Amino acid sequence: MSVLVFLDQADGHVKKSSFEAANYAAKVAGQLGTIAEAIVLGTVKDDLASLGNYGVKKVHTVADASLDNLDAQVYAKVIAQAVEGTSADVIIFSNNTAGKAIAPRLSVRLKAGLVSGAIALPDTSNGFTVKKTVFSGKAFANITVSTAKKIIALNPNSFSIVVGDGTAEVAAFTATVDTAKVEVASVNKIVGEVPLSEAEIVVSGGRGLKGPENWGLVTELATLLGAATACSRPVADIHWRPHHEHVGQTGLAIAPNLYIAVGISGAIQHLAGVNRSKTIVVINKDPEAPFFKAADYGIVGDVFEVMPKIIAAVKKLKGA
Amino acid sequence: MKILVCISKTPDTTAKIAFADNNTKFAAEGVQWIINPYDEWYALVRAIELKEADPSTSIHLVNVGTADSEPIIRKALALGGDEAFRVNSDNGDSFYIASQIAAIAKEGDYDLIFTGKETIDFNGSSIGGMVAELLDLPYISHAIKFDLESGKAVVVREIEGGEETDKVALPVVVSCQKGMAEQRIPNMKGIMGARTKPLKVTEPVAAESYTTVASFDLPPAKAGVKLVSPETPEELVRLLHEEARVI
Numbered sequence: 001m002s003v004l005v006f007l008d009q010a011d012g013h014v015k016k017s018s019f020e021a022a023n024y025a026a027k028v029a030g031q032l033g034t035i036a037e038a039i040v041l042g043t044v045k046d047d048l049a050s051l052g053n054y055g056v057k058k059v060h061t062v063a064d065a066s067l068d069n070l071d072a073q074v075y076a077k078v079i080a081q082a083v084e085g086t087s088a089d090v091i092i093f094s095n096n097t098a099g100k101a102i103a104p105r106l107s108v109r110l111k112a113g114l115v116s117g118a119i120a121l122p123d124t125s126n127g128f129t130v131k132k133t134v135f136s137g138k139a140f141a142n143i144t145v146s147t148a149k150k151i152i153a154l155n156p157n158s159f160s161i162v163v164g165d166g167t168a169e170v171a172a173f174t175a176t177v178d179t180a181k182v183e184v185a186s187v188n189k190i191v192g193e194v195p196l197s198e199a200e201i202v203v204s205g206g207r208g209l210k211g212p213e214n215w216g217l218v219t220e221l222a223t224l225l226g227a228a229t230a231c232s233r234p235v236a237d238i239h240w241r242p243h244h245e246h247v248g249q250t251g252l253a254i255a256p257n258l259y260i261a262v263g264i265s266g267a268i269q270h271l272a273g274v275n276r277s278k279t280i281v282v283i284n285k286d287p288e289a290p291f292f293k294a295a296d297y298g299i300v301g302d303v304f305e306v307m308p309k310i311i312a313a314v315k316k317l318k319g320a
Numbered sequence: 321m322k323i324l325v326c327i328s329k330t331p332d333t334t335a336k337i338a339f340a341d342n343n344t345k346f347a348a349e350g351v352q353w354i355i356n357p358y359d360e361w362y363a364l365v366r367a368i369e370l371k372e373a374d375p376s377t378s379i380h381l382v383n384v385g386t387a388d389s390e391p392i393i394r395k396a397l398a399l400g401g402d403e404a405f406r407v408n409s410d411n412g413d414s415f416y417i418a419s420q421i422a423a424i425a426k427e428g429d430y431d432l433i434f435t436g437k438e439t440i441d442f443n444g445s446s447i448g449g450m451v452a453e454l455l456d457l458p459y460i461s462h463a464i465k466f467d468l469e470s471g472k473a474v475v476v477r478e479i480e481g482g483e484e485t486d487k488v489a490l491p492v493v494v495s496c497q498k499g500m501a502e503q504r505i506p507n508m509k510g511i512m513g514a515r516t517k518p519l520k521v522t523e524p525v526a527a528e529s530y531t532t533v534a535s536f537d538l539p540p541a542k543a544g545v546k547l548v549s550p551e552t553p554e555e556l557v558r559l560l561h562e563e564a565r566v567i
């Protein structure tokens with residue numbers, strides 16, 4: 001028995017959300033009285049022994065360059081082999097785009113119940129029950145898994161990482177790798193930008209900013225804070241901002257440490273995607289804006305007057 | 321070309337989220353039901369656009385649900401589906417639902433199977449991938465663009481911090497999200513026509529559920545907002561730094 005965590009990588013680097021998943025896997029392993037092992041596919045440049053700091057005892061690598069791109073069908077088969085090789089009973093993914101593509105397939109392959117969108121450690125006091133978000137963050141469901149093998153896909157930013165000391169053993173895992181049916185024709189990444197789903201701080205703009213020409217107020221603050229940028233749905237619909245920035249019930253659901261909403265009213269569908277943020281700051285000129293009810297800090301004021309002052313104060317704080 | 325679009329029924333996005341029976345059931349009283357937005361706005365409308373480009377295309381719909389689903393199925397037919405299957409069942413987890421969809425898909429020999437990115441009530445993002453595995457087909461999730469080029473699917477999908485363009489031979493399962501198409505409103509002709517389009521009710525195939533919902537919880541209420549004067553926004557920055565310790 002063991003707990004196996006899938007480490008998702010891009011361009012040879014393990015993603016931040018996977019370190020979180022690894023640390024979570026180590027905690028689950030502790031609960032079950034076993035160890036956490038990891039599997040990573042494709043060419044990796046990182047020092048994988050450092051996964052020991054997150055509690056992982058052994059990292060299995062399948063350094064086959066044909067795995068550098070994700071084909072969920074191929075990945076699921078390789079991971080299933082690793083599950084067998086490590087006799088894993090619990091398999092952990094980050095609930096990011098790769099996790100959402102692979103975990104359901106693996107669930108079918110292994111006849112293993114899947115909880116996607118988990119936000120807490122399993123409750124093993126009476127069976128195996130995991131809390132997940134439902135209704136786009138407006139509620140939680142406690143899901144009981146009744147199969148022998150179990151898969152958990154952990155929502156990014158829902159588990160606080162505790163870094164310790166340790167060195168993981170790194171070993172090549174021999175697996176049969178099918179030929180991918182999906183051919184990756186091109187990858188287009190916005191270089192240097194913090195991916196929204198993994199960001200600890202998010203600065204988000206709404207229709208209150210009046211037009212794309214005013215977005216400097218959002219992006220400048222975001223750059224100073226090392227934050228990602230987001231927006232409300234109408235802002236993406238009218239093409240002021242790219243659609244991948246759209247958060248809410250029909251966009252991305254995020255849970256950063258800090259969410260700063262600039263000129264956003266806080267409609268229920270918007271809140272659904274951001275209300276798991278640990279701290280919410282709202283800047284809106286309308287004291288009746290519903291967002292204030294969901295906020296921790298707020299300023300009732302005009303964004304065009306308030307934002308430059310905030311930016312100046314952050315510059316001062318950061319010594320910039 | 322034959323396309324199968326998986327449609328689910330979800331509470332309206334403004335529905336009050338509350339639970340009944342000792343927090344084990346969604347309190348559905350007075351709730352308006354809609355087609356899951358991802359299924360309607362993106363999966364179904366993109367399928368309709370593909371049919372407009374190639375009128376020989378047929379669009380089949382599948383819903384796993386009780387007779388309560390029929391209004392949303394009729395709406396999907398009014399938008400442009402040709403015929404629909406309803407698998408008459410109301411219990412079962414993602415794997416169970418995926419097994420029902422896979423059984424319908426096997427009968428129909430589809431070139432494309434579209435799902436939404438996720439249901440807005442269960443947020444599983446699982447059923448598309450499960451259907452693909454059950455049918456041993458490739459699966460592309462989080463699609464924001466879908467085109468056909470010389471018999472192959474060219475799909476742009478979202479990845480963390482960017483997009484990826486994939487090419488894959490048909491048949492394929494694709495989960496759809498914003499970018500694929502734009503929301504449409506059914507017209508009178510569609511609504512009238514939908515009444516006579518075939519809606520076939522079938523009984524579920526035997527399948528297990530791997531998971532069950534033990535209970536639901538609501539998030540704890542917020543303590544209340546701390547307001548800072550617009551005259552002194554630097555005070556907000558101080559609070560975020562010293563009190564909340566988030567910057």
Ligand SMILES: Cc1cc2nc3c(=O)[nH]c(=O)nc-3n(C[C@H](O)[C@H](O)[C@H](O)COP(=O)(O)OP(=O)(O)OC[C@H]3O[C@@H](n4cnc5c(N)ncnc54)[C@H](O)[C@@H]3O)c2cc1C
Binds near residue numbers: 247
């Ligand atoms: C099915 C469905 C799904 C939806 N999904 C989503 C979703 O996923 N995400 C989402 O965001 N929305 C979603 N919506 C839309 C949602 O209902 C709201 O319409 C939307 O969130 C409003 O965006 P906004 O706050 O930017 O704009 P508005 O509602 O127009 O609000 C602008 C705000 O800016 C303030 N303001 C104006 N000028 C200034 C100024 N100078 N200084 C300070 N404040 C100012 C105003 O007081 C106002 O509160 C959905 C709607 C439906 C029906």
Ligand SMILES: Nc1ncnc2c1ncn2[C@@H]1O[C@H](COP(=O)(O)O)[C@@H](O)[C@H]1O
Binds near residue numbers: 328384421437
């Ligand atoms: N009961 C259902 N009947 C038909 N399709 C469904 C059903 N539930 C979910 N789906 C499809 O599967 C997608 C993903 O659902 P989920 O895995 O629950 O997030 C949805 O967007 C629908 O396209």
